Amino acid sequence: MENNVSKSVVENILEVKNLRTYFYTDNGIVKAVDGVNFNLKKGETLGIVGETGSGKSITALTILGLITIPPGKIESGEIIFDGQDLLKLKINNLKHFRGNRISMIFQDPMTSLNPVFTIGNQLIESILTHQKISKKEAYQKALDLLDMVGISDKKRRMKSYPHEFSGGMRQRAMIAMAIANSPSILIADEPTTALDVTIQAQILELIDNLKNKTNSSVILITHDLGVIAKYASRVMVMYAGKPVEFASINDIFYNSIHPYTLGLIGSVSKLNEEKKERLKPIKGTPPSLIDLPKGCTFAPRCKYAIKICKESFPPSIEEESGHFAACFRAKEFLNKSLSRD
Amino acid sequence: MFYYILKRILQIIPVIIGITILLFVLMYIIPEDPARLILEKGATPQALQNLREKMGIDKPIYVQYWRYIKQLAKGDLGTSYRYRRSVNSILAEHYPNSIKLAFAAIIIETIIGILAGIISAVRKYSFLDVLVTISTTILVCIPVYWLGMLLQIGLGLKLHWLPMSGMGDGSIKYYILPAITLASVSTAFVARITRSTMLDVLSNDYIRTAYAKGLSNNSVIYKHALKNALIPVVTYIGIDLGTLMGGAILTETIFAWPGVGRTIYLAILQRDAPVVIGGTIILVLIFVFLNLIVDIIYAFLDPRIRLEGGSSLDL
Numbered sequence: 001m002e003n004n005v006s007k008s009v010v011e012n013i014l015e016v017k018n019l020r021t022y023f024y025t026d027n028g029i030v031k032a033v034d035g036v037n038f039n040l041k042k043g044e045t046l047g048i049v050g051e052t053g054s055g056k057s058i059t060a061l062t063i064l065g066l067i068t069i070p071p072g073k074i075e076s077g078e079i080i081f082d083g084q085d086l087l088k089l090k091i092n093n094l095k096h097f098r099g100n101r102i103s104m105i106f107q108d109p110m111t112s113l114n115p116v117f118t119i120g121n122q123l124i125e126s127i128l129t130h131q132k133i134s135k136k137e138a139y140q141k142a143l144d145l146l147d148m149v150g151i152s153d154k155k156r157r158m159k160s161y162p163h164e165f166s167g168g169m170r171q172r173a174m175i176a177m178a179i180a181n182s183p184s185i186l187i188a189d190e191p192t193t194a195l196d197v198t199i200q201a202q203i204l205e206l207i208d209n210l211k212n213k214t215n216s217s218v219i220l221i222t223h224d225l226g227v228i229a230k231y232a233s234r235v236m237v238m239y240a241g242k243p244v245e246f247a248s249i250n251d252i253f254y255n256s257i258h259p260y261t262l263g264l265i266g267s268v269s270k271l272n273e274e275k276k277e278r279l280k281p282i283k284g285t286p287p288s289l290i291d292l293p294k295g296c297t298f299a300p301r302c303k304y305a306i307k308i309c310k311e312s313f314p315p316s317i318e319e320e321s322g323h324f325a326a327c328f329r330a331k332e333f334l335n336k337s338l339s340r341d
Numbered sequence: 342m343f344y345y346i347l348k349r350i351l352q353i354i355p356v357i358i359g360i361t362i363l364l365f366v367l368m369y370i371i372p373e374d375p376a377r378l379i380l381e382k383g384a385t386p387q388a389l390q391n392l393r394e395k396m397g398i399d400k401p402i403y404v405q406y407w408r409y410i411k412q413l414a415k416g417d418l419g420t421s422y423r424y425r426r427s428v429n430s431i432l433a434e435h436y437p438n439s440i441k442l443a444f445a446a447i448i449i450e451t452i453i454g455i456l457a458g459i460i461s462a463v464r465k466y467s468f469l470d471v472l473v474t475i476s477t478t479i480l481v482c483i484p485v486y487w488l489g490m491l492l493q494i495g496l497g498l499k500l501h502w503l504p505m506s507g508m509g510d511g512s513i514k515y516y517i518l519p520a521i522t523l524a525s526v527s528t529a530f531v532a533r534i535t536r537s538t539m540l541d542v543l544s545n546d547y548i549r550t551a552y553a554k555g556l557s558n559n560s561v562i563y564k565h566a567l568k569n570a571l572i573p574v575v576t577y578i579g580i581d582l583g584t585l586m587g588g589a590i591l592t593e594t595i596f597a598w599p600g601v602g603r604t605i606y607l608a609i610l611q612r613d614a615p616v617v618i619g620g621t622i623i624l625v626l627i628f629v630f631l632n633l634i635v636d637i638i639y640a641f642l643d644p645r646i647r648l649e650g651g652s653s654l655d656l
Contacts, residue, residue: 066553072613095555098553099554106549112549112550113550114547114569116568116569116644118644129554129555
């Protein structure tokens with residue numbers, strides 16, 4: 001994965017610019033995604049990390065146009081895929097991209113499959129929606145897909161209903177559906193959150209292998225830094241709907257210049273550390289997305305906050321090549337005049 | 342599957358015993374002498390006593406009941422006091438009319454009710470949704486006999502589009518008004534149940550998955566959502582079919598429909614116990630049978646429901 005980063009001229013397959021997705025609720029406007037910028041390179045795995053409610057999933061759902069409007073509304077932004085702005089497409093055109101060029105794997109395999117149709121039926125449906133082949137060919141293809149995702153006893157499994165599958169098997173079936181049309185981008189929205197730890201590793205390994213086999217790109221959304229460290233080449237850290245730091249995996253873990261990222265890393269246990277320390281949780285709770293604080297949204301919880309932090313939100317600046325951060329004190333972290341403690 | 346159906350059929354026996362005991366006691370309490378119903382006014386006490394002995398109604402209630410059960414086991418529902426014909430033949434004459442009318446009503450409520458419910462759910466808060474909500478509220482509130490009379494006066498008496506009452510030659514035009522009247526309340530309920538379960542189903546994760554696969558709106562709604570949403574609707578329609586088949590007393594009376602509802606109603610007025618009891622037993626049988634059918638349809642609609650004694654795959 002390292003080498004992906006070093007090859008500097010890799011074409012962007014997806015560019016998201018200044019994306020804002022708001023929800024108009026009775027209690028006020030929820031700024032779920034508020035100014036997200038990122039690019040996805042061909043063949044890479046991009047990690048999006050953040051706490052619950054930081055806007056990771058909404059970002060992904062917006063890309064596929066799966067936000068319910070109303071109450072949702074895409075306030076601004078561009079999602080450039082294949083030279084087209086997906087946000088400008090009519091739903092009838094967008095549906096040719098869904099599940100075909102861009103696929104998504106959802107968080108909870110228990111509820112993401114339709115309980116009243118067989119796995120085979122749902123798999124074949126995915127194929128036939130985008131490919132003009134006969135039912136028989138689609139059936140054969142579905143068997144191959146089950147093979148690819150490691151489901152044995154395929155013919156019998158095709159006739160099974162989702163409730164006859166375990167969680168891990170369902171997620172495998174979901175992945176089979178997602179890769180049915182060899183998509184260029186696979187968005188995995190917390191694909192392992194609902195699974196056992198042992199199954200988690202298998203599923204992530206499977207996604208990674210399939211990515212390498214098909215040379216597609218993956219957006220891996222998770223709150224698990226360990227998962228990010230293992231599979232992603234670049235990471236976007238989100239907080240309260242905004243990206244706060246965006247850098248290569250090495251920079252994020254060893255050279256972070258945003259207090260929130262530092263806090264996240266500090267709150268994870270490390271096995272190989274010599275001195276045994278208590279975990280350092282980030283104090284406080286994320287702000288309500290309806291009533292965001294003036295200034296930096298992280299400032300109320302930030303131990304490095306200074307006066308200006310409470311007054312305006314810091315712009316996202318490329319502090320060093322490929323390393324973006326939205327913090328007024330990022331430079332001080334960078335030139336080590338501020339200790340990372 | 343087979344054992345499940347057998348078990349359900351055997352369950353009918355205690356139900357029948359319970360129902361007959363209840364009806365027997367009720368008819369026994371009514372201070373009316375069947376012998377007096379049958380004989381002319383002014384019959385001698387001796388003639389009345391002879392008839393009572395002949396009919397066996399001078400015996401204690403449990404003796405009468407035992408006799409009735411023995412007779413019932415042979416499939417004989419007894420003889421009507423009023424018409425002096427076998428109850429079997431009276432019911433055989435009238436039941437088909439009620440069943441035909443019930444099916445006409447069920448077709449109306451299924452098609453219109455489910456469609457209105459889907460439109461209402463998919464276009465939540467739109468003009469159409471509001472229209473459906475208001476009209477279902479009105480339909481539920483309107484008394485059936487008033488709606489029936491209104492239709493009779495409007496479409497029958499004033500406009501002469503449709504016959505006002507009776508079955509005539511049994512052609513479709515005779516069915517329209519009574520079927521609409523009979524279906525009115527149920528159609529409103531079906532529309533409302535469909536709307537609410539559809540809204541519930543549409544908020545499920547697997548609907549989002551279906552959209553993420555690139556399916557069209559129609560295939561998400563009519564394939565993925567509808568099959569899930571139909572389960573409660575099927576329950577309601579199944580139970581309603583049972584109710585309607587028992588003959589709709591009000592509708593059949595207003596439209597002079599020669600069905601079983603009207604027959605039982607008249608029999609109650611005339612204290613014609615064998616017809617009341619016999620008609621009710623048939624009603625119970627139909628009801629239990631339809632419930633069984635609904636349960637079997639369930640297993641087809643929802644693979645997670647397994648009928649006892651076999652897996653859903655055996656279907």
